[in-house]
Amino acid sequence: MSNTTPAPRRALLVIDVQNEYFTGQMRIEYPPVELSLPNITAAMHAARAAGVPVIVVQHDAPETSPIFAKGSASWQLHPQVAAIEADHHLHKTMGSAFAGTDLRAWLASRGVDTLTVVGYMTHNCDAATIYQASHDGLQVEFLVDATGSLPYENAAGKASAEEIHRIYSTVIHSNFAAVASTADWLKAVQEGQPLAKDNIYLSSQRARQA
DSSP, X not given: OOOOOOOOOEEEEEEOOBTHHHHSSSOOOBSOHHHHHHHHHHHHHHHHHHTOOEEEEEEOBOTTOSSSBTTSTTTSBOHHHHTSOOSEEEEESSSSTTTTXXXXXXXXXXXXXXXXXXXXXXXXXXXXXXXXXXXXXXXXXXXXXXXXXXXXXXXXXXXXXXXXXXXXXXXXXXHTOEEEOHHHHHHHHHHTOOOOOOOHHHHHHHHHHO
């Protein structure tokens, strides 16, 4: 009897790589887009070469919105992403790419069991999508250098882009998705291997013993 783990049936989900995050009001700070964008496009090219479906997601806001106003220059996909052919292109109006879209049915109809998430932002649309995918029984992968965050300040507190990205990535890897570099993911795709997430217990124990 073979103990070989079946190869993941992946799809690559490219979330909201729109001009808003590059030249608009919501510029990504960490990791810098000079790092994340080339990794996003590298993942897209590798997915297409490996026969991994590529899904591009675009966020729509009302035309009067200060950000992501549908039809505006900031709403458009970044040209480097728009230039790469996608297998599916969906529009969303909420954080999760599953909310109000056909994503769940599209993945199921193609037998996808592993969803790889790239794009923006780590702590908002990426996290919402990852949580929902995990709860729906999908294996999830998150490419930590193919996404990014920006700083926040509100009545609850203040956090830098680096803090937000690091903390969300750590929490996501503890339970919801395998967090990996783009380079490690490219190798896993080439070899047909899964990537492993951690668990809450071990993540907590390591921190307590440090």
